[in-house]
Amino acid sequence: MSEAQKLISWYNQQSYDFPWRQNINPYNIWISEIMLQQTQVKTVIPYYMNWMKHYPDIETLQKADINELLYLWQGLGYYSRAKNIHNAANIIFKKFNNKFPDNYKELITLPGIGDYTASMILSICFNKYDHVPIDGNIKRIMSRLNILSLKQETLQNYKISTRNYIDKEKPGDSIQALMDIGREICTPRLPKCDCCPIYKNCKAQMQGTMENYPVRKKKKHIPHYDIAVGLIWKENKFLISKRPQDKLLGNLWELPGGKLEPRESMQECLKREIKEELDIKIKKIKKIGLIKHQYSHMKLTITLFTCIYCSGTAKPLASQEVKWITMKEKKSFAFPRATHKLFELL
DNA sequence: CATTCGTGGTT
DNA sequence: TAACCAAGAAT
Numbered sequence: 001m002s003e004a005q006k007l008i009s010w011y012n013q014q015s016y017d018f019p020w021r022q023n024i025n026p027y028n029i030w031i032s033e034i035m036l037q038q039t040q041v042k043t044v045i046p047y048y049m050n051w052m053k054h055y056p057d058i059e060t061l062q063k064a065d066i067n068e069l070l071y072l073w074q075g076l077g078y079y080s081r082a083k084n085i086h087n088a089a090n091i092i093f094k095k096f097n098n099k100f101p102d103n104y105k106e107l108i109t110l111p112g113i114g115d116y117t118a119s120m121i122l123s124i125c126f127n128k129y130d131h132v133p134i135d136g137n138i139k140r141i142m143s144r145l146n147i148l149s150l151k152q153e154t155l156q157n158y159k160i161s162t163r164n165y166i167d168k169e170k171p172g173d174s175i176q177a178l179m180d181i182g183r184e185i186c187t188p189r190l191p192k193c194d195c196c197p198i199y200k201n202c203k204a205q206m207q208g209t210m211e212n213y214p215v216r217k218k219k220k221h222i223p224h225y226d227i228a229v230g231l232i233w234k235e236n237k238f239l240i241s242k243r244p245q246d247k248l249l250g251n252l253w254e255l256p257g258g259k260l261e262p263r264e265s266m267q268e269c270l271k272r273e274i275k276e277e278l279d280i281k282i283k284k285i286k287k288i289g290l291i292k293h294q295y296s297h298m299k300l301t302i303t304l305f306t307c308i309y310c311s312g313t314a315k316p317l318a319s320q321e322v323k324w325i326t327m328k329e330k331k332s333f334a335f336p337r338a339t340h341k342l343f344e345l346l
Numbered sequence: 347c348a349t350t351c352g353t354g355g356t357t
Numbered sequence: 358t359a360a361c362c363a364a365g366a367a368t
Contacts, residue, residue, distance in 0.1 A: 033364065034364095034365095036363085036364040037366075038351095038352085038362090038365060039363060039364080040353095040354075040355065040363050040364095042355080043353075044364090075352090076352080076353075077351085078351060078365090079351085080366085081351095081365095084366085111367090112365095112366070114365060114367080115366090116365060116366085117364085117366085133364080135363095135365075136362085136364075182364085188356095188361080188363090189356085189357070190357095220348095247351090248350080248352090249351090249352080250351090293352095294352090294353085295351085296350075296351070296352065296353090297349075297351080336353095337352070337354095349367100350366100350367085350368080354362105355362085356361085356362080357360090357362105
């Protein structure tokens with residue numbers, strides 16, 4: 001029995017029944033694959049269920065409002081994924097006449113779909129053999145099987161080694177089997193080699209050096225910033241502003257404020273930022289509390305103040321949208337996690 | 347090719 | 358508990 005056949009036979013004995021595997025079609029797999037990018041299965045499941053309830057197909061999705069999509073995406077992270085899905089749905093519906101592309105050339109042109117996702121859709125939905133999806137799980141498995149050095153860890157190398165484990169009749173099942181092994185068995189730490197159907201081929205397992213692969217790159221220093229933000233009240237409403245589309249947390253709403261500059265107090269910072277961004281003046285600044293929040297590439301300490309609107313137009317100089325809303329109305333806007341943490345201080 | 351994109355789980 | 362990591366893509 002070939003290695004690929006061993007995998008298939010192992011896969012058939014397993015029972016990982018995720019919602020996107022219950023009715024396999026390009027739309028379902030596409031949405032699940034986008035959500036699963038750099039995101040754990042456990043986290044994705046409730047978002048996926050909710051998404052399918054609201055947008056069961058491409059036609060429903062393409063005519064949806066991006067703000068609604070973002071609202072459902074709240075808390076998932078990497079928010080440009082929602083924007084990309086929306087744009088891609090429009091392209092599929094209009095340019096491809098609502099027929100999901102079944103070839104690499106067209107798939108790869110869609111926003112948010114890269115080599116991995118295109119190959120995954122082709123393998124699972126269309127049972128195509130000629131494109132091998134390489135993700136973090138498969139990299140880890142192949143790196144351990146072949147004890148690859150940092151220099152050998154190239155996409156092409158991964159694809160070549162992975163081919164040996166793909167059954168020509170059932171490419172989709174082969175890939176899913178590898179993903180399941182990577183997630184459940186060949187884990188980054190404490191891999192469960194006893195349960196692995198292909199452990200006999202694994203050079204790292206022979207040496208007992210599994211955790212050394214894949215080779216870790218040196219970590220980058222993560223900067224830390226202090227931020228001051230304000231709940232600016234006018235009557236019973238406060239001000240929120242929409243973040244620019246193509247930057248961090250694009251299209252999400254937040255409380256106005258900004259980064260502390262050298263030799264500046266937090267209160268001075270808040271006044272300056274609000275003057276710069278919105279051209280308004282405030283009074284009665286009072287500290288509420290602070291939260292810490294970590295992104296992939298920076299750490300923030302955000303101090304929350306309340307204050308009273310004094311004068312000015314509240315016209316955003318940076319040309320992003322602003323709104324005065326009541327506390328009740330805030331639950332119909334999409335905010336990033338950090339802003340939700342700030343609201344919890346109240 | 348290195349950075350920039352979030353958030354929550356895990357050790 | 359700080360560090361690492363998760364079904365990557367875009368720039």
